[in-house]
Amino acid sequence: MADRTSSSVTIRSGKAEIMAVIADLESYPAWASGIREFTVQETGADGRAERARLTFDGGPFGDTVGLAYEWVGDDHVRWDLVEKGSVVSGLHGSYTLKPAGDGTEVTYELAVDVRVPMIGMVKRKGEKRIIDSALKGLKRHVEG
Template sequence: MTELTTSSIVIAATPERVLHAIADFAAYPSWAKGVKSADVLSSDAQGRPAQVRFVLDVPPISDTYTLSYVWDGNRSVTWTLVESVLLRSLDGTYELKALADGTTEVSYRLQLDLMVPVIGMLKRKGEKVLIETALRGLKTYVEKN
């Protein structure tokens, strides 16, 4: 079984505000490092993004990939890889927990697999950097807006 890499952060906003920011894919290039564009290809019955195409450029890695999203109210969003050139899989979850002081704990779980073999320890380290960078970017974006 492949391991999930997990990290959490507390954001000074309600779960609804945080989830709204997560769903605002057009804004990703402003806060998600390396994301050049994120285009919603389809939406679910509630109007939330269901499939999103990303263009990523973090030298030396460039890729275009599509993710499928499933939303669980204001509690979580999960995604799975639909297609990619460099990735074999990219599965993740943002889980949101409202805290008593009006803030939200956001836990990010990620599991990725590349088309090229990578030592497990290096892959997990890369996942950890990716998660922590994304969480800090999300926190900054939500708290400024």
């Protein structure tokens, strides 16, 4: 899973407020298109998810996968696949937050592997669509 896709957006809010929205996994279906359900299975001492199950509809297919999370304050979160789905066989993602003027630059990085053969360019285009949709939804949710 060496190839990763990333994109960034600036949100007019502080890191803590944005990371609080990102950390509220179970609310994703309200603002992140394609997410049907997020269930937190284990939390850490800080109350943030360490393990969760995600159910999504990704256009031509949907799946349910298990994810493990690592949080670095309000600066960074990364997640990795720990339970494969029927379609998704590998997944790594992260959000990185950095101050930017009167707001925060949010960078989302994603790499997804699926069980069906897929040309790299098509895979990256799909990742880009997921990332851009998530960043737009996050920005709209935080700023709205």
